Amino acid sequence: MTLLPYQQSPRVNLPYINFRDLLKKKTEKDPDREFLIFPESDRTFTYGEFHALSVAASEWINARTRERGTSCILFRNTPEFLAVFFGAVALGMTIVPINPDLAAAEIRFIIENSGGASVFYDPELQEKLAPLKAEMRHVVFYSLSDVAELPKVDVAAVEARLPYVESTTAAAIIYTSGTTGYPKGVILSHMNFLVDGKAIAEWFQFDSRTRSLCILPLFHNNGLVVSLTSTMYAGGSIIMIDPKASLRSFWALVERYHATFTSVMPSILAAILALGFDGGPGTLRGIISGGQLLPRKLAQKFESRFGVPIFEGFGSTEATSYSCFQAYPAERRKPGSVGRAMPISEMMIVDDTDAEVPDGTEGEICIRGANVAIGYHNLPELQNARFRGSWYHSGDYGVRDKDGDYFFRSRKDDLIVKGGEKIYPAEIENVLSTHPNVTECAIIGVDDVILGQEICAFVSLKDPGASAEADLLNYCSRFLARFKQPKRIVIVNQIEDLAELPKGPTKKILYRVLRDYYERRLGNSEDPEALKWVLGSQGAG
Amino acid sequence: MPKTLIELYAAVSPVAKQVLQIPRFDSTLTMMSTPSWDSLRHVQLLGAIERKFGIEIGGEDAFKLTSAHKLVSYLHARLERGSQK
Numbered sequence: 332m333t334l335l336p337y338q339q340s341p342r343v344n345l346p347y348i349n350f351r352d353l354l355k356k357k358t359e360k361d362p363d364r365e366f367l368i369f370p371e372s373d374r375t376f377t378y379g380e381f382h383a384l385s386v387a388a389s390e391w392i393n394a395r396t397r398e399r400g401t402s403c404i405l406f407r408n409t410p411e412f413l414a415v416f417f418g419a420v421a422l423g424m425t426i427v428p429i430n431p432d433l434a435a436a437e438i439r440f441i442i443e444n445s446g447g448a449s450v451f452y453d454p455e456l457q458e459k460l461a462p463l464k465a466e467m468r469h470v471v472f473y474s475l476s477d478v479a480e481l482p483k484v485d486v487a488a489v490e491a492r493l494p495y496v497e498s499t500t501a502a503a504i505i506y507t508s509g510t511t512g513y514p515k516g517v518i519l520s521h522m523n524f525l526v527d528g529k530a531i532a533e534w535f536q537f538d539s540r541t542r543s544l545c546i547l548p549l550f551h552n553n554g555l556v557v558s559l560t561s562t563m564y565a566g567g568s569i570i571m572i573d574p575k576a577s578l579r580s581f582w583a584l585v586e587r588y589h590a591t592f593t594s595v596m597p598s599i600l601a602a603i604l605a606l607g608f609d610g611g612p613g614t615l616r617g618i619i620s621g622g623q624l625l626p627r628k629l630a631q632k633f634e635s636r637f638g639v640p641i642f643e644g645f646g647s648t649e650a651t652s653y654s655c656f657q658a659y660p661a662e663r664r665k666p667g668s669v670g671r672a673m674p675i676s677e678m679m680i681v682d683d684t685d686a687e688v689p690d691g692t693e694g695e696i697c698i699r700g701a702n703v704a705i706g707y708h709n710l711p712e713l714q715n716a717r718f719r720g721s722w723y724h725s726g727d728y729g730v731r732d733k734d735g736d737y738f739f740r741s742r743k744d745d746l747i748v749k750g751g752e753k754i755y756p757a758e759i760e761n762v763l764s765t766h767p768n769v770t771e772c773a774i775i776g777v778d779d780v781i782l783g784q785e786i787c788a789f790v791s792l793k794d795p796g797a798s799a800e801a802d803l804l805n806y807c808s809r810f811l812a813r814f815k816q817p818k819r820i821v822i823v824n825q826i827e828d829l830a831e832l833p834k835g836p837t838k839k840i841l842y843r844v845l846r847d848y849y850e851r852r853l854g855n856s857e858d859p860e861a862l863k864w865v866l867g868s869q870g871a872g
Numbered sequence: 873m874p875k876t877l878i879e880l881y882a883a884v885s886p887v888a889k890q891v892l893q894i895p896r897f898d899s900t901l902t903m904m905s906t907p908s909w910d911s912l913r914h915v916q917l918l919g920a921i922e923r924k925f926g927i928e929i930g931g932e933d934a935f936k937l938t939s940a941h942k943l944v945s946y947l948h949a950r951l952e953r954g955s956q957k
Binding site: 370371407431432453455456458459572573574575576577578579580581582583584587602606608781812813814 | 902903904905907908909910911912914915918929930931932933934935936937938
């Protein structure tokens with residue numbers, strides 16, 4: 332097994348080879364323990380039942396794929412997602428989970444870019460995928476509405492035919508927003524997932540009594556690693572909920588299913604607070620928060636109202652999920668920090684010359700360890716730029732204090748993080764700039780009480796009278812997933828004190844000036860009055 | 873108060889169309905196939921339905937109502953139960 336330079340240190344002792352090995356060994360140890368609970372459809376799978384199901388899925392997938400290459404999947408948090416995922420990776424295939432909310436053009440890009448030869452999907456997406464199925468003749472599409480459709484198999488016989496899959500084999504390509512406007516695929520191995528899952532399980536002292544409430548989508552790493560892999564590593568149980576339907580039910584689900592841990596984006600905590608849902612900690616020992624900065628006031632209000640400690644961490648898709656966490660248990664946390672590197676990771680802060688800086692000095696956060704990804708899919712220049720000198724360079728800036736605790740400061744670029752979803756301005760600018768009446772445009776992230784950030788577009792029109800904001804929003808909706816569509820489009824030709832997009836001497840658009848303009852002139856008018864108290868301006872809670 | 877499923881679809885339709893900003897509300901509609909049916913709108917939709925029908929939808933039910941069919945069937949059962957009391 333050959334590790335890449337940025338995966339070699341620190342050394343990690345991993346007792347499982349791959350996902351199948353982990354599932355099989357957990358099944359052998361406690362086959363009757365509850366593994367996956369799906370309250371929406373009222374289905375529960377023990378480790379033994381799911382192991383048999385995953386083997387049946389392997390057989391079913393193997394009969395449908397011409398070659399064991401890359402396969403894309405589009406499902407919600409359902410047994411079908413997990414059966415196809417485990418079934419395929421046991422065959423040595425690489426899975427590309429795709430957000431079903433993406434626009435058809437975005438889904439097409441990911442299928443093509445990843446080289447996906449097959450697509451497994453929820454039949455509810457039939458209408459959205461119909462044009463892709465017609466156009467992409469070289470790709471085979473299979474719908475799976477219910478795992479009960481999978482034929483029963485002789486588990487031992489099928490398992491004996493499954494190939495040996497190395498730890499370093501690519502298990503998934505996770506697509507995340509890219510600076511160029513096109514999503515980039517991050518290739519993660521079985522080892523990446525298992526090492527990060529192990530680290531999280533050990534950090535939070537998970538065991539077979541751990542019951543994780545998974546309210547984040549499985550097509551993102553957070554759900555796949557923090558809720559699924561880490562809990563599975565400990566032999567615990569996972570309650571799987573559709574993220575879009577979970578907000579109002581959060582406390583009821585904690586109580587009903589005796590959840591001990593959950594993982595969220597800060598926007599979920601803000602929404603639960605703001606919407607005034609009552610609940611108490613019950614069995615919940617902690618909430619893991621990441622994906623975007625957690626405002627201190629929000630964390631304090633949530634903890635004082637509900638009595639559950641929140642543990643903030645730092646990581647990225649390129650490091651599988653998290654690389655550091657605030658200390659557990661709660662009394663050992665350092666407020667405001669994102670914690671210390673987990674034992675499977677090493678982190679450092681560097682300056683512009685890649686030299687490590689003294690503690691207390693701000694610089695770029697770098698990570699190495701067995702949780703660091705294989706790299707980017709078919710992006711050699713970006714690969715060399717971000718994975719260099721035996722470290723992954725995150726593009727996030729922060730400081731480390733003398734105790735070894737890290738503090739996040741800012742992004743190096745203009746990345747927008749909206750409700751945990753990462754969106755680069757170019758992704759939206761690439762679409763808006765193709766509108767026939769748009770001469771130029773610029774996208775900025777603006778503060779939002781619940782989502783952390785929202786999207787605002789500034790556009791300059793050829794004929795200011797020919798297109799209204801609604802026309803441009805409608806145009807965006809044809810090509811972009813809803814969460815990437817701007818909340819507001821400002822037509823600069825119609826504003827007296829802006830008139831055109833501000834530019835520097837090299838004619839580059841000055842995004843900072845636009846952000847300042849928005850804050851001065853437009854920002855406050857969009858704050859929902861009822862939610863202001865979350866930030867402390869009212870005392871509603 | 874609407875009693876049949878057809879009557880309930882008709883009663884829920886204007887509320888759902890307004891909250892979810894959709895042109896039509898019928899039995900084929902699901903959370904997955906409706907981009908505007910996001911987590912905050914789900915909360916808003918259930919709140920609007922509670923007000924319209926004078927019922928309370930508990931957290932133990934809210935996460936299951938992920939399609940028009942499930943939502944209307946749930947309402948039907950709730951209102952049936954209410955009328956039998």
